[in-house]
Amino acid sequence: MSRVVKLAVIPGDGIGPEVIAEAEKVLDAATAGSGIRFEKTHFSLGAGRFLETGETLTDADLASIKSHDAIMLGAVGGIPGDVRLKDANIERGLLLKLRFELDHYVNLRPSKLYPGAPGPLANPGEVDFVVVREGTEGPYVGNGGAIRRGTAQEVANETSVNTAFGVERVVRAAFALAERRRKKLTLVHKTNVLVYAGAIWKRVVDEVAEEHPGVAVDYLHVDAATIFLVTNPGRFDVIVTDNLFGDILTDLAGAVTGGIGLAASGNINPDRAFPSMFEPVHGSAPDIAGQQKADPTAAIFSTALLLDHLGLTAEAARVTRAAEEDIAHRDGEPRTTSQIGDAIAARVQA
Amino acid sequence: MSRVVKLAVIPGDGIGPEVIAEAEKVLDAATAGSGIRFEKTHFSLGAGRFLETGETLTDADLASIKSHDAIMLGAVGGIPGDVRLKDANIERGLLLKLRFELDHYVNLRPSKLYPGAPGPLANPGEVDFVVVREGTEGPYVGNGGAIRRGTAQEVANETSVNTAFGVERVVRAAFALAERRRKKLTLVHKTNVLVYAGAIWKRVVDEVAEEHPGVAVDYLHVDAATIFLVTNPGRFDVIVTDNLFGDILTDLAGAVTGGIGLAASGNINPDRAFPSMFEPVHGSAPDIAGQQKADPTAAIFSTALLLDHLGLTAEAARVTRAAEEDIAHRDGEPRTTSQIGDAIAARVQA
Ligand SMILES: CC(C)[C@H](C(=O)O)[C@@H](O)C(=O)O
Ligand SMILES: CC(C)[C@H](C(=O)O)[C@@H](O)C(=O)O
Numbered sequence: 024m025s026r027v028v029k030l031a032v033i034p035g036d037g038i039g040p041e042v043i044a045e046a047e048k049v050l051d052a053a054t055a056g057s058g059i060r061f062e063k064t065h066f067s068l069g070a071g072r073f074l075e076t077g078e079t080l081t082d083a084d085l086a087s088i089k090s091h092d093a094i095m096l097g098a099v100g101g102i103p104g105d106v107r108l109k110d111a112n113i114e115r116g117l118l119l120k121l122r123f124e125l126d127h128y129v130n131l132r133p134s135k136l137y138p139g140a141p142g143p144l145a146n147p148g149e150v151d152f153v154v155v156r157e158g159t160e161g162p163y164v165g166n167g168g169a170i171r172r173g174t175a176q177e178v179a180n181e182t183s184v185n186t187a188f189g190v191e192r193v194v195r196a197a198f199a200l201a202e203r204r205r206k207k208l209t210l211v212h213k214t215n216v217l218v219y220a221g222a223i224w225k226r227v228v229d230e231v232a233e234e235h236p237g238v239a240v241d242y243l244h245v246d247a248a249t250i251f252l253v254t255n256p257g258r259f260d261v262i263v264t265d266n267l268f269g270d271i272l273t274d275l276a277g278a279v280t281g282g283i284g285l286a287a288s289g290n291i292n293p294d295r296a297f298p299s300m301f302e303p304v305h306g307s308a309p310d311i312a313g314q315q316k317a318d319p320t321a322a323i324f325s326t327a328l329l330l331d332h333l334g335l336t337a338e339a340a341r342v343t344r345a346a347e348e349d350i351a352h353r354d355g356e357p358r359t360t361s362q363i364g365d366a367i368a369a370r371v372q373a
Numbered sequence: 374m375s376r377v378v379k380l381a382v383i384p385g386d387g388i389g390p391e392v393i394a395e396a397e398k399v400l401d402a403a404t405a406g407s408g409i410r411f412e413k414t415h416f417s418l419g420a421g422r423f424l425e426t427g428e429t430l431t432d433a434d435l436a437s438i439k440s441h442d443a444i445m446l447g448a449v450g451g452i453p454g455d456v457r458l459k460d461a462n463i464e465r466g467l468l469l470k471l472r473f474e475l476d477h478y479v480n481l482r483p484s485k486l487y488p489g490a491p492g493p494l495a496n497p498g499e500v501d502f503v504v505v506r507e508g509t510e511g512p513y514v515g516n517g518g519a520i521r522r523g524t525a526q527e528v529a530n531e532t533s534v535n536t537a538f539g540v541e542r543v544v545r546a547a548f549a550l551a552e553r554r555r556k557k558l559t560l561v562h563k564t565n566v567l568v569y570a571g572a573i574w575k576r577v578v579d580e581v582a583e584e585h586p587g588v589a590v591d592y593l594h595v596d597a598a599t600i601f602l603v604t605n606p607g608r609f610d611v612i613v614t615d616n617l618f619g620d621i622l623t624d625l626a627g628a629v630t631g632g633i634g635l636a637a638s639g640n641i642n643p644d645r646a647f648p649s650m651f652e653p654v655h656g657s658a659p660d661i662a663g664q665q666k667a668d669p670t671a672a673i674f675s676t677a678l679l680l681d682h683l684g685l686t687a688e689a690a691r692v693t694r695a696a697e698e699d700i701a702h703r704d705g706e707p708r709t710t711s712q713i714g715d716a717i718a719a720r721v722q723a
Contacts (some may be wrong), residue, residue, distance in 0.1 A: 038611075112565065112568065114566065115565065115566065119566070142495075143494050143495060143496065143603045144493050145492075145494060145495040149615070162512075162531075162533070162567060163566055165568075167567065167569035168569055169572070169573065171537075172572075175537050175538065175541070176538075177536065177569050178534065179532045179536075179572065179573040180533060180534055180569065181514070181535075181567045181570045182532045182571055183532075183533075185528070185531075186527065186528050187521075187526060187528075188525065188526075196392060214619070215462065215465070216464065216469070216512070216513055216620075217512060217531045218465065218618075220517065220529050220530070220531045221516055222522075222529065223527055223529040227525065245621055246623075246624035247624060249624055249625040250533070250624050250625065250627070250628040250633065252625075253493045253494075253603060254628055259393075267563070270563075270566075271595055271596050273596075275603065276603075277598075277600070278603050278604055279603065282604075283600065287451070
């Protein structure tokens with residue numbers, strides 16, 4: 024069998040290029056001799072590109088990215104407070120633009136506490152859940168504005184937009200995932216305060232639940248969900264939630280399961296109308312960039328999600344297992360970014 | 374000296390009446406023989422009242438409450454899923470209505486890890502911070518709506534409203550508090566995504582900061598803030614944030630500092646145009662109601678905030694110290710709600 028996969032690689036800023044180099048190394052190791060060939064295109068995008076050219080994401084960039092089968096992204100974003108980036112908003116103009124333009128409505132964020140992984144909880148118990156975060160709606164739509172800006176009379180609004188179409192498709196994806204896992208789904212929202220947005224989420228979950236009698240469904244307010252994430256994270260299997268609550272819960276979940284140095288994510292278009300994008304949950308961490316201090320494991324776990332999405336399930340499983348084994352064997356001795364990548368690549372090939 | 378304080382007491386639903394009974398006991402103990410007399414009016418409000426009368430908060434209730442000097446609230450809310458409460462929304466119609474009508478723009482939520490308090494973190498370190506949560510704006514304004522409800526074409530919106538007036542007054546209160554504490558203030562928002570709401574918060578904090586050169590100011594995205602709350606909660610002194618982020622952060626903070634059985638809060642109108650309201654952060658917990666299982670400590674700490682707000686600082690300090698000592702002496706033996714209240718009241722009088 025021989026297959027060519029066109030992969031768009033966006034190393035990005037800060038530690039992005041360092042972790043992506045290791046992810047590519049592991050990807051190559053996992054597919055060596057398999058007949059699958061990754062044809063990679065590297066895109067220079069992020070704060071660095073903006074500072075050089077004033078461009079964030081051109082139409083040509085976007086068109087070219089769309090012609091690929093999948094995307095691997097490191098991290099984007101410049102040094103906080105850099106005045107030259109004051110009007111850039113790399114997050115909205117690049118990262119969120121990609122998620123929205125490529126209709127990544129399933130933002131998949133697994134949280135698993137691997138044996139050996141350090142964590143802040145005294146008694147975490149077994150933790151293994153997935154957050155299915157909506158990726159194209161909610162408070163992230165960019166539907167905001169302000170009047171009398173910069174004055175004492177300013178009013179600034181942000182509107183969260185939630186559609187039955189958008190909620191239903193992500194809720195369906197979450198139920199499908201729950202069916203393949205421990206068959207438990209928790210809706211997280213704030214229905215008692217955000218009554219309209221909350222009602223549409225609640226209604227759609229109730230409706231889709233009828234088609235999945237084998238899935239146990241419960242509901243938590245977002246504030247209560249944060250409590251359970253630190254007192255009983257083992258209670259969760261699949262969490263489905265909106266874009267903003269998902270953002271908050273997954274950073275917390277990452278911290279609880281060993282830090283965002285390990286947390287992977289996939290921005291997925293399940294309809295395959297556009298390429299899906301895989302990225303670590305962490306940011307560009309400019310303070311440690313270029314020093315080989317970053318942990319590439321999150322990027323490597325994201326590579327496993329990418330392989331899985333491409334149907335290369337055996338290769339995905341090998342990458343996941345190799346990274347898990349690496350975590351289990353950590354002894355606290357510091358290793359460079361590439362030493363960790365080398366170690367995981369070696370386990371993949373073993 | 375003799376002084377009469379008119380206190381409105383809203384025990385509410387579930388465990389509310391049980392914890393309020395202990396808070397009143399401690400309040401009486403703290404002020405016995407001091408010349409301060411609390412003239413209490415008990416209000417029957419909450420899910421129970423709604424089920425009996427169909428009323429949530431009448432104009433007459435509100436007018437009567439307004440004629441008091443301060444309010445003590447237990448918890449409101451019925452049994453989750455109770456169909457008779459389907460259209461009630463006690464949270465919006467009662468709790469939030471009080472906060473909005475009484476212009477409680479400072480929602481003050483201290484988080485302190487007391488020696489002896491149990492907590493989920495393996496190495497919490499010293500934790501002692503206060504969240505100043507905005508209480509009258511943001512996504513809580515109730516500015517939402519939906520079209521084509523209940524259909525596959527539904528669109529449901531929620532608009533967060535943020536005014537320079539509203540942001541500035543709470544930011545000023547937060548800086549004033551930071552000046553009296555360790556002189557550190559952290560703004561939490563999501564400026565990279567909610568650009569308009571984020572910008573007004575950022576601008577106002579920057580402006581007010583100029584008047585407080587002695588206060589160190591930093592900024593965290595809300596997702597990153599949740600990480601620090603579990604990995605390094607000691608980094609915080611005063612957090613200022615919007616209504617929704619404050620809701621989320623304070624439940625998490627409560628969990629980190631021994632559980633919401635200990636977390637106190639004040640809904641404060643610093644201008645004293647209306648009575649301020651003091652309530653535990655926890656809810657009505659109908660599952661354990663009437664069983665003397667609830668911990669009244671959060672309600673008792675809230676009573677200390679009430680005394681402090683009334684200028685009765687010595688009495689407030691005695692209540693806080695008594696509750697702290699009680700926590701330090703807990704040995705894991707279960708006690709009833711009233712045993713805990715008795716023990717703290719006895720320490721107050723000692
Ligand atoms: C960088 C930012 C726009 C992004 C988000 O809010 O989604 C990040 O926090 C994430 O979780 O991927
Ligand atoms: C009950 C609910 C409306 C309330 C809120 O969201 O403010 C509660 O969670 C709180 O934090 O006091």
